[in-house]
Amino acid sequence: MVKKNIAEAIRNALDIMLSEDERVLVFGEDVGKKGGVFTVTEGLQEKYGEQRVFDTPLDENGILGMAKGLALYGLRPVAEIQFVDFIWPGFDVIMSDISKERFRSGGQFSCPLVIRAPYGGGVRGGLYHSQSPEAIFAHIPGLKIVIPSNPYDAKGLLISAIEDEDPIIFLEPKKIYFAFREEIPEEKYFVPIGKAKILKEGKDITLISYGYMIHECKKAIEELEKEGISCELVDLRTITPFDGETILNSVAKTGKVIIVVEAPKINSFASELSAFISERAIYYIDAPILRVTGWDTPFPYILEHLYLPSYKRIILKAKKILEV
Amino acid sequence: MVKKNIAEAIRNALDIMLSEDERVLVFGEDVGKKGGVFTVTEGLQEKYGEQRVFDTPLDENGILGMAKGLALYGLRPVAEIQFVDFIWPGFDVIMSDISKERFRSGGQFSCPLVIRAPYGGGVRGGLYHSQSPEAIFAHIPGLKIVIPSNPYDAKGLLISAIEDEDPIIFLEPKKIYFAFREEIPEEKYFVPIGKAKILKEGKDITLISYGYMIHECKKAIEELEKEGISCELVDLRTITPFDGETILNSVAKTGKVIIVVEAPKINSFASELSAFISERAIYYIDAPILRVTGWDTPFPYILEHLYLPSYKRIILKAKKILEV
Amino acid sequence: MEIKPFGSEPFRVIDEEGKPLFDLNLKEYGINTEILLKMYKDIVLTREIDKLGWILVRQGKAYFYISIGGHETAHVASLYALEKEDYVMPYYRTVPSLHVRGVKVEEIFSQILGKYTDPLKGRQMPGHFGKKELNIFVPGSPVGLGHNVAMGVAMGIKYKNHKRVIISYGGEGSTSQPHFHSAMNFASVFKLPLIIFIIDNHYAISVPRTKQTASETIAIKAKAYCMEGYLVDGNDAIATYIVTKKCVNEVRENSKPILIEAYTYRYDPHSSADDDRKYRKKEEIQEWKKKDGLLRLKKYLEYLSLWDEEKDLMLKKEIEEKLNNILEEVEKKHLPIYKDMFYEVYVNTPWYLEEEYMELKREMEG
Amino acid sequence: MEIKPFGSEPFRVIDEEGKPLFDLNLKEYGINTEILLKMYKDIVLTREIDKLGWILVRQGKAYFYISIGGHETAHVASLYALEKEDYVMPYYRTVPSLHVRGVKVEEIFSQILGKYTDPLKGRQMPGHFGKKELNIFVPGSPVGLGHNVAMGVAMGIKYKNHKRVIISYGGEGSTSQPHFHSAMNFASVFKLPLIIFIIDNHYAISVPRTKQTASETIAIKAKAYCMEGYLVDGNDAIATYIVTKKCVNEVRENSKPILIEAYTYRYDPHSSADDDRKYRKKEEIQEWKKKDGLLRLKKYLEYLSLWDEEKDLMLKKEIEEKLNNILEEVEKKHLPIYKDMFYEVYVNTPWYLEEEYMELKREMEG
Ligand SMILES: Cc1ncc(C[n+]2csc(CCOP(=O)(O)OP(=O)(O)O)c2C)c(N)n1
Ligand SMILES: Cc1ncc(C[n+]2csc(CCOP(=O)(O)OP(=O)(O)O)c2C)c(N)n1
Numbered sequence A, B: 001m002v003k004k005n006i007a008e009a010i011r012n013a014l015d016i017m018l019s020e021d022e023r024v025l026v027f028g029e030d031v032g033k034k035g036g037v038f039t040v041t042e043g044l045q046e047k048y049g050e051q052r053v054f055d056t057p058l059d060e061n062g063i064l065g066m067a068k069g070l071a072l073y074g075l076r077p078v079a080e081i082q083f084v085d086f087i088w089p090g091f092d093v094i095m096s097d098i099s100k101e102r103f104r105s106g107g108q109f110s111c112p113l114v115i116r117a118p119y120g121g122g123v124r125g126g127l128y129h130s131q132s133p134e135a136i137f138a139h140i141p142g143l144k145i146v147i148p149s150n151p152y153d154a155k156g157l158l159i160s161a162i163e164d165e166d167p168i169i170f171l172e173p174k175k176i177y178f179a180f181r182e183e184i185p186e187e188k189y190f191v192p193i194g195k196a197k198i199l200k201e202g203k204d205i206t207l208i209s210y211g212y213m214i215h216e217c218k219k220a221i222e223e224l225e226k227e228g229i230s231c232e233l234v235d236l237r238t239i240t241p242f243d244g245e246t247i248l249n250s251v252a253k254t255g256k257v258i259i260v261v262e263a264p265k266i267n268s269f270a271s272e273l274s275a276f277i278s279e280r281a282i283y284y285i286d287a288p289i290l291r292v293t294g295w296d297t298p299f300p301y302i303l304e305h306l307y308l309p310s311y312k313r314i315i316l317k318a319k320k321i322l323e324v
Numbered sequence C, D: 001m002e003i004k005p006f007g008s009e010p011f012r013v014i015d016e017e018g019k020p021l022f023d024l025n026l027k028e029y030g031i032n033t034e035i036l037l038k039m040y041k042d043i044v045l046t047r048e049i050d051k052l053g054w055i056l057v058r059q060g061k062a063y064f065y066i067s068i069g070g071h072e073t074a075h076v077a078s079l080y081a082l083e084k085e086d087y088v089m090p091y092y093r094t095v096p097s098l099h100v101r102g103v104k105v106e107e108i109f110s111q112i113l114g115k116y117t118d119p120l121k122g123r124q125m126p127g128h129f130g131k132k133e134l135n136i137f138v139p140g141s142p143v144g145l146g147h148n149v150a151m152g153v154a155m156g157i158k159y160k161n162h163k164r165v166i167i168s169y170g171g172e173g174s175t176s177q178p179h180f181h182s183a184m185n186f187a188s189v190f191k192l193p194l195i196i197f198i199i200d201n202h203y204a205i206s207v208p209r210t211k212q213t214a215s216e217t218i219a220i221k222a223k224a225y226c227m228e229g230y231l232v233d234g235n236d237a238i239a240t241y242i243v244t245k246k247c248v249n250e251v252r253e254n255s256k257p258i259l260i261e262a263y264t265y266r267y268d269p270h271s272s273a274d275d276d277r278k279y280r281k282k283e284e285i286q287e288w289k290k291k292d293g294l295l296r297l298k299k300y301l302e303y304l305s306l307w308d309e310e311k312d313l314m315l316k317k318e319i320e321e322k323l324n325n326i327l328e329e330v331e332k333k334h335l336p337i338y339k340d341m342f343y344e345v346y347v348n349t350p351w352y353l354e355e356e357y358m359e360l361k362r363e364m365e366g
């Protein structure tokens, strides 16, 4: 076992996959000498050479076109987008090409690749270094979206993602890249894609979340516990294809749900989860299904602490849900 | 009054706005001599000249950059994207620039422009001439999304859109461009953005929909009526900012909801509406909130008739909802 | 005759009457009688397939068709310059010529009709085709995207040290797309074995080339990326073959990208959904038909005494018969089953797609 | 001295010692003593603002800073070539130089600190600035996007028959973006009064220019669009001013786009979040500092006997004092109120944003 934070755990996963699989290539803006703006790829170019780990021109469209083509040619590209906020110049490649390749080719071709990108708020990044657009990707059939909330999952999910046969968008909660270290195995291991994890069992309310928000949920749960309120915490981990079973099981138990995401509320992935639950489990539900989300505004700069959902906002909602 | 189909009604709106407001410019691929691939802009270049109505290079990114800049300069661009499926090369302009301009500039600048695009299935257009991506746009604060279902609304909403001070994505249900003609006023009139319309009152089930799907809903309602089931039909018309009040009023009355959209289910706008309802009106609801949507696959070609939600699929769901 | 990049006039070898414009040593370019005849036959075959495509739409058997008429020579002659191990990223107009790479005519018709014998399983509109074992990728509809992806494939080729080339086709309209810029920039920075082959038919649907770009040629756009750009007469089979061959060789040897622009013209409407009378004159089409690539090669073969009218009639009759027979068989094939709609979205079909399939099943059965 | 596009060396007027490289008739270019002195003072002011930006971060008063250090000359001299009615699309590095257009230093500091006196209301990170009444647009963070939007503004200028020019700034990295391609293509097809001004500082964060593009210069990229491209020494205030002025005049007269590339160098890390020791050597920085634009202009002024060390010390002291006073005042300003977060998303705030505001209000109060 070794102690690693999320950034280190991801680096570790890349390191393992680069060393054991020649098909793995890591590239993006500033991933070489600089080691990425969050140090995630630090040392990898030195270790594996410029053939395997390389800088690209400042063009996300080219980065994603390159990733797509490499995957078609049988390689295992792991492309980094410096901030997910900058992925849109290349969105056409994802939307029109990567996501549809297997289907549109009649199954002849596939597109096993990973697009890594830091996402989310909390680092005073303003409008363009803070967004959480997972809901947009979740609406696109053919993609898988993965978001870890801790070092163990980060490493295991990324390894699974690189070995997966489908294209994966791997969003990294930048706010907690360095927030804490955890014991994780040194060697290769997998965390399965498509499986949520119950981080804490409880009986009064089900909290569903992922990424950095898991930690605000944990804080809220601690506080609520003091007042005798028991929450179950589901870490979704995979956004699509999501783990409906785990969600329904938990909801059947508690009858009350709060979904916590950072993104603006309208059409957030919280909306999907809510709709899914009320379609399948409405008879178990005995209170409004609540969403705790960012506001429906662009991400602010100087006021970001008032934008991001905090444990306080979660507690307020939890109490509201129990009142009624 | 004149009789017009949706395509003609939109042309009529453009004609009126071009003639009365010099700031209005209409442009896109093939909108000039050809009059657009759906004849929507036919005759407009001849009437208003190449300065006002013009073809662009084959680059949606340029089209949207141009629209944004023109709006900043005080003009009223109405940009056409030939099919909304081809908007993605320019998505960065919408996501990162157009939607955020008012906010990020501290209210100094605004971005009054209209992006018109045919959307939706039903014309054997395969993966790339059939998609319904309104949910993606609906997740972006700062945009307004409008979808008419009939000639009257098409004209009135487009005129409102061109006069609106915010950026508007105006999606035109291509399947019914020419499907039917309706009496509409010859002169200028407005249909308000942000207001849904009850197309039919009913008491058992609320159907919420928009665009072409309205017509499948109508057919379903007719059939259900025969069996003594009374449905209320809400034509949303504006996707964002949506008319929550009308929805809640209807739901309070019926207690049962089916939301019908063409897009894949996961994170569709049906999900948002469902989540909104269960957050606000769960105590009125006495059955699962159901979504009738396209399948969670890329849009197929030869099997599209089995992909699109039909009145039959709606009827099945309606009966299911009443059973329980 | 040295072939140089950035000519202001397209490189030409035979004139409109099929006469060589200069002393041609075909052997120098590896061209022999056999190849010439085969290429001609393939061009004729392509044109005949195209005719049937239009007929299928008129008969209401196909929902859509997008033609190659006029572009056959540019496609066939350039495909001839590739080796078997090379790769092709087609665009819609390339499809009827892909038999050159070994695609069966059955498959081309199956794709047009969306039959289960379509390698794409009826999932895309006519004009989209690819075949993995023939190194042909499957394009989507968005113009230009293929260039960007082909660039990535070229990166793969280079990484694996394979001595292969990928050629990416597109219309001149595709050069306006962001994807073209990204592909050119990355390919030149990383020195990738990519040929972007622009079939410049002077229109993007209704938009003439003069409104597509301000540059005199498309070829000159290579300068922005320190690449070479060649302009060739795409209706001159020999010239197109020679230029492409030269480029393919250089790309293979030196791993570097090259841009080729081939002048040609589209005879028919953009697609079965288009009415070209709105934006161009019949006379313009007639002018271009005088420079037709098929006719020019035919005349050249006649000039070389390799061909005559009788042989030509025989050939066409033969092809027609063959195609009609194939088409008849293909028309009998059934459509893909609806279960197919839910598979191959992911490698393993997720639970909700299984459920949706069951839902449709109940709907169909109930 | 004729100024021609597509030079392989940057156009230069004064050497590194501030000596004119050829017989200069400054009047020919409308340059007089007054302008020279004013320009120099503005460059000094820009550098002093920049220093304070870094200090604010080090003091923990600003969360972020992105510098202009090294690029002051290119920015100030090119801004001088514009008229009041012209338009500017800045990028982050332009911001500390915008006082040239009439922006108050208070506003620049307010933006860095996110105070309510920031015209952007504290809604963007430091390095984003615009001011409507000064014809300065507000950029976002995505590299290159500004070029594409500036193209649209240029279309507006042309449509309205205004004799104005818009200049869009960006780093050499911005030329890799799709937006650059779209802007160049549309601007050249529609003949728009747009100058794309590339501040080529040889790095995009850690990525050197050689990995950004294969082309020898950025200026040559204009050829792909039948445009002119000029290469100028951005550390040579006179050269930058002359070239930009010439281009501005031509663009204004003839409504056509032009590309300008100005060589310069960034002295400091990319931003306060960067550690440049990972990707470049101190010596390289030192080499470039010898060519510093501020120093060269100073030496030139001394050569013209317009300036001396004493005046220089005075000036700096004056500026420093002024800036410190301003900053002190700005620091006292309060932050925007939280209600601000919900407004100006739309022209009229929709019901759900009003509700969200009320929700936050309850959260804050309860
Ligand atoms: C990104 C995108 N925008 C628009 C379209 C619609 N469209 C299909 S073909 C075409 C014209 C293509 O012109 P060109 O590239 O010159 O090829 P050609 O059809 O002339 O061979 C257009 C506009 C599309 N398929 N993709
Ligand atoms: C589309 C996009 N991708 C990535 C980034 C992150 N980023 C900010 S500045 C920068 C480098 C810009 O280099 P250049 O254009 O040369 O300008 P310079 O900073 O050198 O002045 C990068 C990669 C961004 N802001 N936008």
Ligand SMILES: [Mg+2]
Residues within 6 Å of the ligand: C171, C172, C173, C199, C200, C201, C202, C203, C204, C205
């Ligand atoms: Mg064309």
Ligand SMILES: [Mg+2]
Residues within 6 Å of the ligand: D171, D172, D173, D199, D200, D201, D202, D203, D204, D205
């Ligand atoms: Mg730079």
